[in-house]
Amino acid sequence: MTLITQEFCDRPVEQVARALIGATLCRRSREGLTSGVIVETEAYLPEGDSAAHSFIGPNRKNASMFGPPCRAYVYTIHARQCVNVVTEAQGIGCAVLIRALEPLGGRALMEVRRGTDVLRDLCRGPARLTEALGIGRDLDGWPIDRGTRLWIDIPDDPPAIDVTVTPRIGVTSAEEMPLRFVVAGSSYVSGTRRQNTPIA
DNA sequence: CTACCGATTGACT
DNA sequence: GTCAATCGGTAGA
Numbered sequence: 001m002t003l004i005t006q007e008f009c010d011r012p013v014e015q016v017a018r019a020l021i022g023a024t025l026c027r028r029s030r031e032g033l034t035s036g037v038i039v040e041t042e043a044y045l046p047e048g049d050s051a052a053h054s055f056i057g058p059n060r061k062n063a064s065m066f067g068p069p070c071r072a073y074v075y076t077i078h079a080r081q082c083v084n085v086v087t088e089a090q091g092i093g094c095a096v097l098i099r100a101l102e103p104l105g106g107r108a109l110m111e112v113r114r115g116t117d118v119l120r121d122l123c124r125g126p127a128r129l130t131e132a133l134g135i136g137r138d139l140d141g142w143p144i145d146r147g148t149r150l151w152i153d154i155p156d157d158p159p160a161i162d163v164t165v166t167p168r169i170g171v172t173s174a175e176e177m178p179l180r181f182v183v184a185g186s187s188y189v190s191g192t193r194r195q196n197t198p199i200a
Numbered sequence: 201c202t203a204c205c206g207a208t209t210g211a212c213t
Numbered sequence: 214g215t216c217a218a219t220c221g222g223t224a225g226a
Contacts, residue, residue, distance in 0.1 A: 042207070044207075051207065052207085053207075059223090060222090060223095061222065061223080075207080075222095076206095076220080076221055076222070077205095077206050077207065077208065077221090078205090078206060078208045078209075078218085078219055078220075078221095079208090079218090079219045079220040079221070080208060080209075080219085080220095082207065082208085084207090097207060099207085125208070125209070126207070126208075127208055127209070128208090128209080137221095168207070169207075169208095170206090170207055170208070171207065190208095192214095201225105201226085202224105202225090202226085203223105203224090203225085203226100204222105204223090204224085204225100205220105205221105205222095205223095206219105206220105206221105206222100208218105208219090209217105209218090209219090210216105210217100210218090211215105211216090211217090211218100212214105212215080212216080212217105213214080213215075213216100
């Protein structure tokens with residue numbers, strides 16, 4: 001495993017979203033180390049994507065989306081947190097939303113944070129995984145290529161993974177573009193059977 | 201200051 | 214499958 005790099009993130013956002021499948025998201029806090037394998041992502045485009053938080057232009061909330069690539073963009077929704085990886089060059093304004101993990105390390109701590117011992121429910125959903133890993137707004141803008149607090153490891157020899165591409169979940173304000181990437185058949189991804197079926 | 205709403209979740213039929 | 218709770222951020226008066 002090798003730390004993610006700025007070069008990795010400074011590519012078209014759909015490409016990065018696909019490439020992040022199979023990578024490991026890691027979080028070290030005072031309470032301990034927690035981690036999981038990324039099994040579901042969504043791309044939010046820089047232009048013409050009315051569902052992207054960057055669509056209305058830079059403001060205080062989405063500022064890190066317009067910052068350098070390879071940093072975290074953490075936002076609040078429905079009193080919960082979601083985490084993204086900022087992609088492409090600084091000033092562009094696009095990111096990859098991490099939507100689900102297969103739990104890896106620190107399972108006991110994740111169970112306490114989530115209030116359940118059901119493995120499948122620990123990290124299945126964008127706000128669930130941030131709760132399980134203890135990711136808050138304090139990590140908004142954090143560089144994820146340094147291996148401290150919050151980072152991503154990329155496998156050196158990525159195994160071939162069968163990835164299904166579908167429309168994004170919960171997006172109402174944009175066309176249903178195929179921008180969601182899930183590990184085919186994984187039980188750790190969010191969404192219904194139908195939502196995880198490739199578009200015909 | 202109040203009003204509104206969402207890249208969601210969990211409880212329920 | 215349906216539906217409402219949730220609350221911080223933002224817009225507007």
